[in-house]
Amino acid sequence: MSEGGRNRAYNAAVRTSSTPDVGIGSTTPGRVGGTTPGHVGATTPGRVGATTPNRASGSTTPGRSTLKVKSAIRTPGHMTPSRDTPGRGTPKRTPKRANVESLVFKEEVQRHTVHTLVFRSLKRTNDMFLFDQWSPLDAVNPRTDLRYSLKAKTEYSHVKDLSAPQIVRKEKSDVNGNALAITSGGATGTGYSNENSKNTNNVVAINNNVKTVTLASRRAPLPKPQWHPPWKLMRVISGHLGWVRCVDVDHTNEWFVTGSADRTIKIWDTASGTLKLSLTGHISTVRGVKVSDRHPYLFSCGEDKQVKCWDLEQNKVIRHYHGHLSAVYGISIHPTLDILCSVGRDSTCRVWDMRSKACIHTLTGHTNTVLNVLTQAAEPQIITSSQDSTIRLWDIVAGKTRATLTNHKKSVRGLVMHPTQYTFASASADNIKQWKCPNGEFIQNLTGHTSVINSLAVNPDGVLVSGADNGTMHFWDWKTGYNFQRIQAQVQPGSLDSEAGVFAMAFDHSGSRLITCESDKTIKFYKEDETALEEPINWKPDLLRKRY
16 A cells, blocks of 8 residues: 555544544544644644644645654554554554543532531531540549548638528529529528519528528619818918929928929918028929928929938938939828938939938839829838829839829829828829729729819818819819819919919818919918808719729
């Protein structure tokens, strides 16, 4: 047979083949095929074909030579000529790759109902987690019993033999509105009570034939404010040549001391208001003065970075406490220990030994100027407020912060300790807040000021006074926060109305006179009005008062 006859016979055999093959087939990718991309085909781009452009030649396709077709036909290794027929055109199917597609697509995924799938999932969960739920528990270790018995004998021996108390507690109501109560009686007692009662506030419980009736707990009523007589201006004292910035009263209640921007410290008679003594030594504004209750000493601090100790028997400075890096704005004396605390612009609180002048602690933590400091015998022994809008309670032994109160949103300029209660108050531009010692639990807010509050003072009768930059003074009932009086400070003749700011205030030890230091360079005395009659209080508490 000629070369052209062998090519035509081979192409006819390829077209009539019905079994798909990896190398030769009508629908499977291979190197030779009819409709599949391959190297030999009739209608598919390939290396040899009749109607497709190709690099090898065919009947209607430009090509290179017929010898290329012959070499292309004989090249695949998986095709061999048949031995039964003359010629080499009949291909032989390879048994290794036959019927691959039919084996892949004959198997179908078995479909299950939702019920079957859920049941199988539950069964797997049960096998995983609950396979041993009915297995017996491990035997109790006798050592554990011995340990429990010793613990009960040593720690609960005083209450082990007591009978269980008959406690009745209201839990909830059933559908019919009957009260249900749970008792803590013996195991034989009835646990619930389902008796109808005319009084719905009563809870009835039966336990061992003993009938107990208790009233349902009600919310505690709001406390009512106590009536306080109004306060009025009693005396105006002039003598300082600058703003009066601080004040303190001697423990004998016979005289008080003030510090001013004129760099002087003046001592005044409490009864008459006359000047007794002037002390000079500071070279800048005096920002704090304190009189010791246990020593004949007066302590002062100022914007000249100095803390001074004055001997009132000699009327001169006997000690200096060096260490502050900037102005000192507040000072306080510990009531039982011989230590002194001072705060200032360097954001620290320094604890000094009175006698040795040594700095015991430098309490750091504030991020801005510290304005006020309080000391007390109980914990926390030191409380400071700062312009960073925080209040810090300090552990004096460890020299670290005990608690930080961040409720204020503005600079905290006022700080006062209640003389008889275990509480204190702080004042800022937003409001006044009351706190409970020793951890600083928040009690309540006092709102009403429209200006920056500079100072606070409280007396044993529960009268809290706050003074602001615009000269307004608000009088509050400490217990309820009721604002029972407001006073606008009057400036002395010749001063501007803008000089009515209140910088500092303090009650005398009797609590009946209030001393204020103001920006019109005067010191004012206020006292209670003895002629005032008690009137009914028109108090409308704010039920939506902020609790932060």
